[in-house]
Amino acid sequence: MHWLALQWLPDAGDAASARAPVTDGVPSHDTLAWWALGFTPHVVWLDEALLLEVSACERLWGGRRVLIQRVLQSDPAQAGVECARAATSLVALARLRCQPMCGTWVLDAMKEKTRQPARPMRPADLPVHTLTAARPHLKVLARLGCRTWGDVAALPGAGLARRFGPELGRALGVAFGYAPDAHAWITPPDRFEQSLELPERADSAPALLWSARRLLTALQHWLAARQRGVLALELAWTFDQRRLDGKALPPEDGITLRTAEGVQGMAHIQRLLAERLARTTLLAPARAIRLRVLETASWNPITASFLPEDQPRGDPLHVFVERVSARLSAGHVRTPILRADHRPESRQSWQPAERVLSQGWGRDKPQRVSITSEAVSPSPQPPDRVRGRLSPQRGEGATPLHTGLPDALSPTWLLREPQPLTVDAGQPCHQGQRLRLIAGPHRLETGWWSAALPDVADGAAAARDYFIAQSPAAELLWVYRERPTTSSSSSPSPSPSPHVPSPGGGRLAHEEPARERWFLQGLYA
Amino acid sequence: MRALSSLLSSIGASVWPADELLCVTDWVVATGHAPLDAELPGGGWPLGALVELLQPTPTAAMWPLLLPALAERVREPMSGAAQRSAAKSARVVVINPPHEPYLPALAAGGVPASRLLWLAADAPPAQLWATEQALRCQDVTAVVAWLPRVQMGELRRLQQAAAQTGALLFVLRPESSAAQVASPARVRLRVAAEVPAPHRPRLQLVGEGDGPHALSEAAHGLPALRVDLLKRRGPPLQRPLWLPVCSTAVWAVVQAARASARASETPTPEVRHALARIAVAA
Numbered sequence: 001m002h003w004l005a006l007q008w009l010p011d012a013g014d015a016a017s018a019r020a021p022v023t024d025g026v027p028s029h030d031t032l033a034w035w036a037l038g039f040t041p042h043v044v045w046l047d048e049a050l051l052l053e054v055s056a057c058e059r060l061w062g063g064r065r066v067l068i069q070r071v072l073q074s075d076p077a078q079a080g081v082e083c084a085r086a087a088t089s090l091v092a093l094a095r096l097r098c099q100p101m102c103g104t105w106v107l108d109a110m111k112e113k114t115r116q117p118a119r120p121m122r123p124a125d126l127p128v129h130t131l132t133a134a135r136p137h138l139k140v141l142a143r144l145g146c147r148t149w150g151d152v153a154a155l156p157g158a159g160l161a162r163r164f165g166p167e168l169g170r171a172l173g174v175a176f177g178y179a180p181d182a183h184a185w186i187t188p189p190d191r192f193e194q195s196l197e198l199p200e201r202a203d204s205a206p207a208l209l210w211s212a213r214r215l216l217t218a219l220q221h222w223l224a225a226r227q228r229g230v231l232a233l234e235l236a237w238t239f240d241q242r243r244l245d246g247k248a249l250p251p252e253d254g255i256t257l258r259t260a261e262g263v264q265g266m267a268h269i270q271r272l273l274a275e276r277l278a279r280t281t282l283l284a285p286a287r288a289i290r291l292r293v294l295e296t297a298s299w300n301p302i303t304a305s306f307l308p309e310d311q312p313r314g315d316p317l318h319v320f321v322e323r324v325s326a327r328l329s330a331g332h333v334r335t336p337i338l339r340a341d342h343r344p345e346s347r348q349s350w351q352p353a354e355r356v357l358s359q360g361w362g363r364d365k366p367q368r369v370s371i372t373s374e375a376v377s378p379s380p381q382p383p384d385r386v387r388g389r390l391s392p393q394r395g396e397g398a399t400p401l402h403t404g405l406p407d408a409l410s411p412t413w414l415l416r417e418p419q420p421l422t423v424d425a426g427q428p429c430h431q432g433q434r435l436r437l438i439a440g441p442h443r444l445e446t447g448w449w450s451a452a453l454p455d456v457a458d459g460a461a462a463a464r465d466y467f468i469a470q471s472p473a474a475e476l477l478w479v480y481r482e483r484p485t486t487s488s489s490s491s492p493s494p495s496p497s498p499h500v501p502s503p504g505g506g507r508l509a510h511e512e513p514a515r516e517r518w519f520l521q522g523l524y525a
Numbered sequence: 526m527r528a529l530s531s532l533l534s535s536i537g538a539s540v541w542p543a544d545e546l547l548c549v550t551d552w553v554v555a556t557g558h559a560p561l562d563a564e565l566p567g568g569g570w571p572l573g574a575l576v577e578l579l580q581p582t583p584t585a586a587m588w589p590l591l592l593p594a595l596a597e598r599v600r601e602p603m604s605g606a607a608q609r610s611a612a613k614s615a616r617v618v619v620i621n622p623p624h625e626p627y628l629p630a631l632a633a634g635g636v637p638a639s640r641l642l643w644l645a646a647d648a649p650p651a652q653l654w655a656t657e658q659a660l661r662c663q664d665v666t667a668v669v670a671w672l673p674r675v676q677m678g679e680l681r682r683l684q685q686a687a688a689q690t691g692a693l694l695f696v697l698r699p700e701s702s703a704a705q706v707a708s709p710a711r712v713r714l715r716v717a718a719e720v721p722a723p724h725r726p727r728l729q730l731v732g733e734g735d736g737p738h739a740l741s742e743a744a745h746g747l748p749a750l751r752v753d754l755l756k757r758r759g760p761p762l763q764r765p766l767w768l769p770v771c772s773t774a775v776w777a778v779v780q781a782a783r784a785s786a787r788a789s790e791t792p793t794p795e796v797r798h799a800l801a802r803i804a805v806a807a
Contacts, residue, residue: 475586
């Protein structure tokens, strides 16, 4: 057994960070304990000190010296921390309490480890006041002439128990190693929820970020201790006022962040949070913030490799997509959905890439744990009886569905709204110049059910003849001529302005009974 | 002089005489067009560097030029465990395109729909930022960005970002504003669809290649993609390159229709009728 006793000095923290406010000094007890769980599973708070039992994990960290050095250097408080060590917890604590006298390491504000010159005190030489169990009886013990633990241990055991109660003798037994050193080890809770009182009222959302960072640090330690990665979290803030401008305010407001793959590093979460907060307005000045984890996944760190070409260069895909979606809004980062349809405009549609990411996107799905019952996972659309047949196909396996026209003959640009073309002497014109029809027609007649099923059909009926046309500007265009159909006498068009301004329309009217309308729908470019 | 030539031969490939093409063997991806490969240093588009394309209009033809390389980048089997998994999720990012890319055509060209990401950004700073973020992503292997108002310093920044991950970066700019300005791009091209003038010897330069796109007699009057290599690591190329303006299949249909139209020499309605049969057959 080997114990480290750590103590953070609030005054040392203040002195070290003169520019930072006091609240940034020492993190909460929970945060410190979760941080220590990153080194050893045996962590316990004993009075004012955090005790780590490290005998089982010394080899993992490369020896006792290295471990102590790591512990001191990764100190989350970034302030003065005192450390003492011993074979039992009580001796370590006692050595910490009389640290100016015995051998301890002190990490000063300059991050330099200085070793106190004196040798560690023997347990029997430790002063009585450093034993917690002896503190109520200090005066009596002093009158008995007991100044050290050895003096007390030399008293007859039965009389000691009769005079001072059983605790003192039991504590001495534990301290000298005669009795088991049992503790209720700290375990991280199943749910992460921490609140923080803001040092001053925050009037704008970005001002919350600085305080939220503190909670994110705690979250990082919690995740590391539980071997999880965060998928969704909620940052909420409570308002200072109940009413503002005569309107009642809700007790709190907040934002929810989601990421596609569990992360432990807080850099990505912090960037997402900054982007979201930058676009959020506070209803009223905020007084406190609360961070809650909604969903976590098991954490799979990247397999380390010594080969330089195996090192990933750059961010993973989900980090990129989420970061860009947060800045440009999710609708501006799109991935396609293919549908089985003959109409080009219905064959493909686009959806936010973030949504695809959260549904897996061709990767192994990690096992997810939803921590709160109200955490809503983005669910796909409910299966519809009719739409089931027209359901979008997505993912790696989605191949373009065969729809008659060979895909290789389709244009590379699609005009979402087909552009009406003017007609001159029966020939379509683009930008005032006549088009030369090169190949075609490719006839299409579909969507006839849209009149009967207006709620399921996602497009109008289409009866078209497609041509490849060449413009005088040497462009290859994909145009179509609308045909009057038997099913719909007034042929509907996807264009918002179906009336074509055609100069020669009146002349055409007597040539053809139903006036032809031409549209440009694609570019071979 | 003899001493210089002997020195050059002894040093070998470590010296690049500026009047020859720079000989690099790695970090390129084949363009898929043999005439263009022959004129580019290393025989392909450089990876991790900026390739700048100047267009007369944003919608001018470019997909036939870029698609083979994009398809190569998407399916590229790479070595190393991490990169193999990266190849599985390789993405092509299209930033600020003038229209919606039509997926069946791209899939036929070798870029499956699931590999495509479309970033729409209106403001020039947002476009630049998105481009840079895309280049910094390990899974993005190719970026095609329309940046009409990009500045010189910003292009250099993009080039540095591309060099970090080795992505294939195409920046498309309007010819009117960019042609006279210096650029840090490794390769600079002007791309435009034109109808080549008939009976000119330069047609034969490409026509001597026996690919399906070789310009033949039947192709007169049909557009082709004129590519002017404005900048490369090597001597400037005076003559333009003529490349296919559309995919092989479309080209076959267009040529066949053209040939039959020429053969029949009939008025327009019957031409249409004759073409219909050809299109169905194709």
